[in-house]
Amino acid sequence: MENFRDHVNPGFLEYRKATSVEHAAAAVEWSDAGPNSYRDVNGKEYLDCLGGFGIFNVGHRHPKVIAAVKAQLDRQPLHSQDLLDPLRAMLAKTLSMLLPPKLEYAFFCNSGTETIEAALKLARAYNPHKQTIVAALKGFHGKSYGALSVSAKGEFRRPFGALLPNVEHFPFNDLAELRGKFEWLRTVGEDVGAVLLEPIQGEGGVNIPDDDYLRGVRALCDEFGALLILDEVQTGMGRTGKMFCFEHYGVEPDIICLAKAFGGGVIPAGAVVATRGVFSSLFDNPFLHTTTFGGNPLACAAAIATINVLIEERLPERAAVMGERMLAGMKAATQAYPELVVDVRGKGLLMAMEFIDNQTGFELGKLLLDRGVLVSGTLVNARVVRVEPPLTITETQADYVCEQIAAALAVMANQREKTGV
């Protein structure tokens, strides 16, 4: 804690629910503990319902992903950048087989943020006469200047001065508003080149659109000649009950961004996959957008193994089934407390509980931590608490989480009754 305070950032100690005085010693994570849990330095285990906001879709340290990475580590960890590296090509081909046929070309990088940077540059290079990018309110895409420009949280943007020009925002899940945006931007001569959004907003509070919303967005993009960029950094790789979230909604993007769980929870990795037409602006000069470490052999080995595991173990299907079970359990656990809980929602294993205020959500997070369950959403806004376990979570573990939510809420309700608050 002292090293964090003195050399990382003292502010973290304010925010992390694991670092209050009473949890001082228990706050330090040390290892994974099986596929779905962490262990701290004192040996206490925490069931992972947070996992880097959705990194561990195939579970922690999946043996096949670890084996692929170890084998690659022994052969060649990093690449020359000049000879052709075979795993990158195999991964790109695998993605093109997994995605709709028109999504043919992939660029690899190390994080979700970098996928957004690449997607924005691809969109602008594709259509230099339509530089305006519109992105959804409550969207989150990362914190580099480009990704921050399309993200919507004022708190994260305000301190950093001028961001990218020609970026506008629109309210999520409102087609009339989006049409209006297209129209007035056209009127002032700033035609929209691309629409960027998460199919389900993660950081924004697990906001699930109406069933026909994304189809409507696609139709507007087609009508106005704009690209559709889907940020599936959090929703992709099986999280919502399909390999990619767009599959629920019968739409196909022109560009898709993948990261987080893409590296199997072992190696940081991201991919942006686009149509041939969009990607071809990089054909003449592939050095227009590059990265030293993106698509390195370790990351590609991890991603290929991850895709295999997701398919072999039918984890997207499992996410759908377990998501239904957990959502029902969470609804049952919370229904007696309408004075504390506003809503429980989710798709697959991307779920959330919305509380009446930040403090209530934060309290629940802390009580769950005591009971060995780690949930997310308590960084700067705990009003909506996310529950995002590995897709390998067992029935027993899922039920345990719901039981602990019920128990924690009972404690909170009791305390409030006693104190009259």
Ligand SMILES: Cc1ncc(COP(=O)(O)O)c(C=O)c1O
């Ligand atoms: C939807 C979405 N896009 C992009 C990002 C940024 O990814 P990264 O933190 O890997 O840069 C995140 C991170 O939470 C995200 O949830």
